Amino acid sequence: MMDHGEAADGGTPVPNALPAGEQAAVAPRGLDPGRWVGLYSRGERTREETMDALGRELLNSIPSTGLSQGEMEESRGLHRTLLLLLRLSQSCPFGETQEKCSQLLQALQGRGIKTPQQLGSGPSSFLPVEEILQEGAESAQRRIFIEAFVSTGRVDNITMVMGLHPEYLSSFWRTQYLLLRMDGPLPHHKRHYIAIMAAARHQCSYLVGLHMGEFLQAGGDPEWLQGLHCAPQKLRNLNEINKILAHRPWLITKEHIEALLKTGENSWSLAELIQALVLLTHYHSLASFVFGCGINPEIDHEGGHAFQPPSPRSCDSSPASEEGVSGSGGRDAMQEVEVLMERMKLLQECQLEEDGVTQEEMETRFELEKTESLLVNPSVDIAEHSLPHNVLCFVEDPSFGYKDFTRRGEQAPPTFRAQDYTWEDHGYSLINRLYPDVGQLLDEKFQVVYNLTYHTMAMHRGVDTSTLRRAIWNYVHCVFGIRYDDYNYGEVNQLLERSLKVYIKTVACYPEKTTRRMYTHFWRHFKHSEKVHVNLLLLEARMQAALLYALRAITRYMT
């Protein structure tokens, strides 16, 4: 059967390479990164041709005598192109393009152009570069990188780090792609703005910066980026719920939902709100991941590069000089792993051993875990680092933060019983009704992350890690006040060492306070990819917790 392909007006349906905004933002100078869309092409030849054209034009535009300082600074186009080249030379998944970019940069340097240098090394400041950028990475991983590169024009550092777990990454990527780029109730620029609002709550300048760029590309009004006060009232109305979901999701009530949905000029539709909620929770928990893995700024963003040659001091901060594992701690750490293995085995084998435990005791164990989580506050001595204004301007009421809901002497909000409102039964059913595709993808993502295992633990192989994973998952939910009736919270105590608990609590509740010390201090003998795995569990558990609270509020609103 023949099919008429009258694409629109008979034109060739070449999809939009970049949103119109990108072209609009083009600087008047000839050298603008927006013109080199061909670099993100799948086709090798196209890339090659674009690359050659770029090189020619770049070299032509620069007199052989080089540019004076003043000219350099004036030419924003050149500046941006240089950053583009630097970024591609580091993170382009196509080897030959990567190489050409480096060559071009060197050629430019030869002409006396000040080229930018990368600050820090690799995508993460916690993980050594070699861990992440293994040569000849698995094909699955590479394929997703290419997918990401082709559709968004960059492989960001988050994607690189997640690439350690390709199975999860593909699920994560599809969800994020759907949320940000596919059809949905919210216009694209607003989605990015919501992402900015969410990330700003955790002072995550990395995500804020990333999405400021995306926001402009999607045709957003630059005015809005001045701060929340410049955004339309409708988005500002979201601030309250954003604040609550970020720090104390258990406080969300149907009144909050009602306030947003009540008819009026700036009201939200239910479908829009669901998408906004998913976006908010997604970016809150992604901020956790960014801090938890110490994601470095993107090379071409502020703080990711410098035009001066690196000073010796900045070299120190590279994680290559790993101090944690080596030294006297080595033996202890080994033992820790053995002990943990032993405990897991015990728990798995003799579940019945503690038959005598009364229900009251189980209850107190949960309460204990909750109250104990109070004690694992991160050391207070970490100075409140002053934040750049461009992040703070998206935050209203910055003092609102995570607060333990079980403070002694106060009436605690009732514990959320996991069995009464589960993701599988209730959450999914609701979300699937209001924003269908995303429900399916989230469901898949939760399942992938919950069941992800390589049956390894540090140097051991063939280990059933399910109890450990469940302990981490349930501990995160516990920190947010969600209780599983069928879980013995004593296990958490046995399986999670104190330093790990501190780390989990910090990353889940106040990620901005995470330090490199915390990261290195837990599970000292485990592989980095396993620590990233912990972070993934954290990310998803946190997202699910917040989503459950939000969806329960919506359900209550609807009934």
Next chain:
Amino acid sequence: MEKMARVTTALGGNTITGRTMFCHLDAPANAISVCRDAAQVVVAGRNIFKIYAIEEEQFVEKLNLRVGRKPSLNFSCADVVWHQMDENLLATAATNGVVVTWNLGKPSRNKQDQLFTEHKRTVNKVCFHPTEVYMLLSGSQDGYMKCFDLRKKDSVSTFSGQSESVRDVQFSIRDYFTFAATFENGNVQLWDIRRPDRYERMFTAHNGPVFCCDWHPEDRGWLATGGRDKMVKVWDMNTNRAKEIYCVQTIASVARVKWRPECKHHIATCSMMVDHNIYVWDVRRPFIPSAMFEEHKDVTTGIVWRHLHDPYFLLSGSKDSTLYQHIFKDASQPIDRANPEGLCYSLYGDLAFAAKESLISSDSNRKPYIGDRRHPIFFKRKLDPTEQFEYISSSSALSVFETDVESGSMDWFVRTAKQYVLAGRPLAELCDHNAAVAKELDRNQVAQTWTMLRIIYSSPGTVSSANLNHSMGKGSASLPLMNSFNLKDIQSGMGSESRLDRSKGESRPENILMDSSSTLINNDENEETEGSDVPADYLLGDVEGDEDELYMMDHENPHAEEQEYILPQEAFPLRHEIVDNPSALDHLQDKADSPHVSGNEAETVSLTPVESFSLISISHSLYENRLPPDFFSPIVRDMLLFYAEQGDVQMTVSVLIVLGDRIRKEIDEQTQEHWYTSYIDLLQRFQLWNISNEVIKLSTCRAINCLNQASTTLHINCTNCKRPMSNKGWICDRCRQCASMCAVCHHVVKGLFVWCQGCSHGGHLQHIMKWLESSSHCPAGCGHLCEYT
């Protein structure tokens, strides 16, 4: 509860009476179960575990099983079941994974009998064996099912589903050894209780978790399942492979299903989320529930028929903390509220009419449809004689009435749609052209309307002075005619213009005169009501327009010529054939977003400046004091409404587009949208895709405009490797070849491209058409038998 029915049923010696009633529980219920004698019901939830006696007028709390100062989690029940053999025996599934049995015969306050703490996760379901007193089955979140012998301390056997969490377990009612288990991953497994090593059978029933299942009480082979995918499915398990025999699509995930006693095809369902009602479906009529109970205000969590052999009483517990007894007499029947008649016009004026059979048969005596009823088609459904609980006969009849071929012909519609020009030229020309088209099709009224529109809105300068003089003379000549027709005549004539044409239109020019003069009257009267002194020029001007029309009629030949020139007009300017050259690729890259490019092209066409202004002639002064076009807006609006009312939405929309801003603000957006959608719908039913697309593009309604911005993606395969193309460009990234080559001439195709869906090959529309005229094989030589339709 206005309508309280009291129902009495005799079942053996046991009489059940009652009415719709409810009682407040203290806490949300998770599950309910009923005692064998139908006189007591147990309600279980996280914070409630009570037994109620069902009395005639009310529920009476009989026993609170939740005792102790600080009730433990063992009392937090996910499920409860009352043994159907022993009325003292109950079992609950606790959320913490414990299975508890309760003996009501115990003398102490605490009736707890046995505790089984073998499951590691929440137990979702417990089930007693229907005939064996001591056998209890449980299904848990940890993926295991366990069978307990109540005389022993531990489980007798453990069944591993080898997959995800177990959501429901049910003993087969007839097969002593068989039970069914449903899983979170969508599977259903059948087990033999004697063989714990592996399941007898497994099949995938639903997409996503299967929340519940129920064996048919009579038919041993039927199993109903309900899932998160909002479906209720009935499986016939008698055959080797489980066969889906019925499927009911509900509006929310299905939490429970329960076959209705004594009714072979009825099943009750309630949902997990959002929807609070209980439905009773006849599985053979899956589109509308046969009964509905709407009492609950939060999701229903448990439903159970009060007695094994009584189909009239349904008990339900809910998250809204109420326990209800529903009586079938009080059920609302959605079918009563549904409109039992359906009516639809086909494109060609045929009318299909479906209604309950009783309605039709009473009508048929009258036989009012004279010749039109060519062959009414009837669909009848036989009543199932065994079905005693059918409330409303579900048989209906469908009749199709055909209009006679002549009057129903929609030829004029298609031709008009094809020939009208809606944009791209000055208004006057558009009007003239469209008037000519209408006239060609003998639609004089429409033609007149176009002409008048031109006169009202276009600059008068376009008319040459010679023409004007000409018209002055004739105009006065036509005046006497005014008296011979009155307005009312015209109004009635307008409705069915073709008839009018035939009856009065012996000579066409006369007919036109009539039309024009009558409209003149119309204008005249308007003038008078305004109470202004009518400037003579104005009147003349008006007549001039008609005269112009006449003038054109006189010269048949030029008219025909023009017609010819217009005919091949397409909905949008065809792209000129592009000379294929090897460098075409570069172009492709440049126009990365080419879908927009073509759009712009069309716009520029429509925006060509109106050239006629320079032609303003001497006669201009004559028209200085002519009325502004705004003055006519109400009339034009009425005219549009009139045509729409008459069913000629084509005219309405065409005028709307041609006049554009001149009239748009006069009509509210919603009406316009309505017109547009009607017209577009009609065009598409006639498969006039190009025209409908043009209309969409030209429309100024936002809602319409974005119609063709949806689903603009076209997925294509690479012609070379047959795999889906990536989303960028025309070059396949696997085999690095250009995919848009014409299979016939081997050049890059720009413009219209036609593909075979079977083998992914294609090329220039003309080339492929020509090729397939002579050959049935693919021009690329791949051996595929392509077909061009």
